[in-house]
Amino acid sequence: MKNDILISQHPIYKIVHKVAQEKQLNTFVVGGFVRDLFLNRFSKDIDILVIGSGIELALAVSQEISPTLEVNYFKNFGTAQFIYEGAAIEFVGARKESYDFNSRKPVVENGTMEDDLSRRDFTINAMAIGISGEKKGELVDMFNGFNDLQNKVLKTPLDPDITFSDDPLRMMRAVRFASQLGFTIDRKTLAAIKRNAHRLEIISKERIIDEINKILLSKKPSVGIKLCDETGLLQHFLPELLALKGVEVINGVGHKENYNHTLQVIDKIALVNSNLWLLWAALLHDIAKPQTKNYDKKVGWSFHGHEYIGSKMVKRIFSSLKMPANEKMRYVQKMVALHLRPIALVEEVITDSAVRRLLFDAGDDIDDLMLLCEADVTSTVPDKIKRCMENFGNVRAKLKEIEEKDRIRNWQPPISGELIMQTFNLQPSREVGIIKDAIREAILDGVITNEFETAYQMMLEEGKKLNLIVNE
Numbered sequence: 001m002k003n004d005i006l007i008s009q010h011p012i013y014k015i016v017h018k019v020a021q022e023k024q025l026n027t028f029v030v031g032g033f034v035r036d037l038f039l040n041r042f043s044k045d046i047d048i049l050v051i052g053s054g055i056e057l058a059l060a061v062s063q064e065i066s067p068t069l070e071v072n073y074f075k076n077f078g079t080a081q082f083i084y085e086g087a088a089i090e091f092v093g094a095r096k097e098s099y100d101f102n103s104r105k106p107v108v109e110n111g112t113m114e115d116d117l118s119r120r121d122f123t124i125n126a127m128a129i130g131i132s133g134e135k136k137g138e139l140v141d142m143f144n145g146f147n148d149l150q151n152k153v154l155k156t157p158l159d160p161d162i163t164f165s166d167d168p169l170r171m172m173r174a175v176r177f178a179s180q181l182g183f184t185i186d187r188k189t190l191a192a193i194k195r196n197a198h199r200l201e202i203i204s205k206e207r208i209i210d211e212i213n214k215i216l217l218s219k220k221p222s223v224g225i226k227l228c229d230e231t232g233l234l235q236h237f238l239p240e241l242l243a244l245k246g247v248e249v250i251n252g253v254g255h256k257e258n259y260n261h262t263l264q265v266i267d268k269i270a271l272v273n274s275n276l277w278l279l280w281a282a283l284l285h286d287i288a289k290p291q292t293k294n295y296d297k298k299v300g301w302s303f304h305g306h307e308y309i310g311s312k313m314v315k316r317i318f319s320s321l322k323m324p325a326n327e328k329m330r331y332v333q334k335m336v337a338l339h340l341r342p343i344a345l346v347e348e349v350i351t352d353s354a355v356r357r358l359l360f361d362a363g364d365d366i367d368d369l370m371l372l373c374e375a376d377v378t379s380t381v382p383d384k385i386k387r388c389m390e391n392f393g394n395v396r397a398k399l400k401e402i403e404e405k406d407r408i409r410n411w412q413p414p415i416s417g418e419l420i421m422q423t424f425n426l427q428p429s430r431e432v433g434i435i436k437d438a439i440r441e442a443i444l445d446g447v448i449t450n451e452f453e454t455a456y457q458m459m460l461e462e463g464k465k466l467n468l469i470v471n472e
Helices: 003-009 012-024 032-038 056-066 114-118 147-150 160-167 169-181 187-202 205-216 220-233 258-274 276-284 306-320 327-338 341-345 351-375 382-406 417-424 428-445 452-465
Strands: 027-030 043-052 073-075 079-084 087-093 095-099 104-110 128-132 294-295 300-302
Touching: 003 012, 012 027, 012 043, 012 056, 012 128, 027 032, 027 114, 032 114, 032 128, 032 147, 032 187, 043 056, 056 073, 056 079, 073 104, 104 276, 147 382, 160 169, 160 187, 169 187, 169 205, 169 220, 187 220, 205 220, 205 258, 205 276, 220 258, 258 276, 258 351, 276 327, 276 351, 306 327, 327 351, 341 351, 341 382, 351 382, 417 452, 428 452
Parallel strands: 043 087
Antiparallel strands: 027 043, 027 128, 073 079, 079 087, 095 104, 294 300
8 A cells, every 4th residue: 555545635644754754653544544544434533553652743743733733632541632634633652451340441551563453442443554664555454454344344353352341332332333334243243242231331321322323323223223232232321212112912902013113213314314313303202102002992002192201201311321401402302292293283184273383383393393203104005105295295385385474483472571561561470471372372373463563452452351551
């Protein structure tokens, strides 16, 4: 392999080569960048390995670029990093690691090239290409990573039990790479994950979530979720999903298998949309079905209220996974809470009032909600699918019509609480809320138009009903 191939990939290589040659250092690009180079994938993370001090080389390279370039370094691990030309550049000296059983933080010592490559998670990430020194332009592949890359298989450089016990997060990374790259996990490696799945308990939820999010953003998220289930990892971070498994049968009547249905919904979303939080909504949209499942001999199985209870469960699940209770969580809650509303519309006469309320409640997320609802159709009966999609098309057309006519999306009533208080000389009170609610409901029901004058007249009428006096 010619060194100019690296130079064409990013300008950092020419600078590292120049500085390292002056200092007579052997340097390599290692890990994910090399893997992605062979896969023709773009990588914005570049790891530079030096036989020597990674921090000293990083500081020297940064000075060559600019005396003001900010370098972050970590003496305990012998690493340093900075951002340059759109890439995160990390420098590390060749090292070996040892782990305490109850911690994933390693004890780091200086090591050889082989020590450093053997500590990597998978053989496909344990390849290096020389930037300077004796191996300049050469591929260093001590563990046959290139062959594994060609065969699309994930293996660990060392005994997988040691690799996964040392750093259990690597088990999640194996699943993530399998899902992202379409690779299979080697039989021995897969068996080791099953044996060590319990070790995931020592990993912070934040690190686990980072891998889950990458799985959800892969082309077919169900691959990763099924692997998490098969290996026993899933029960350590999202046991609620496992409760969706299985079909209960009473009097010969069974309900839909909700676990595989959920995976189908996620895959359908992933095909057309890369919104991580919509994917989370798809993952959790039926999460409360086990709690709400009920059988009635006259009507069969029902899951009444699962959308409402599920939206409440979202907050608890996010909290258990150490995910922030922010607008992203509230978006997921809203999607779960509303995911049956468009379906209810197609099962009834589509009234303007119902559409206005849906637009009001969904706001700018109405298109995402419709996408979730359409993905929720996982029937294998072609006629049923065709009928459902036609019905959803009618709902979309009605949404567009009402939106253009009434401007309800992200709508706020034209009469504010402040105006009500000023008009009737009120302090914040129950009466203010009654008047605001009456105006809002009248507009949503189409009783009055969504305009200031009509809403103002209704405010005066509602105030009169409450025996309020207009402030002159």
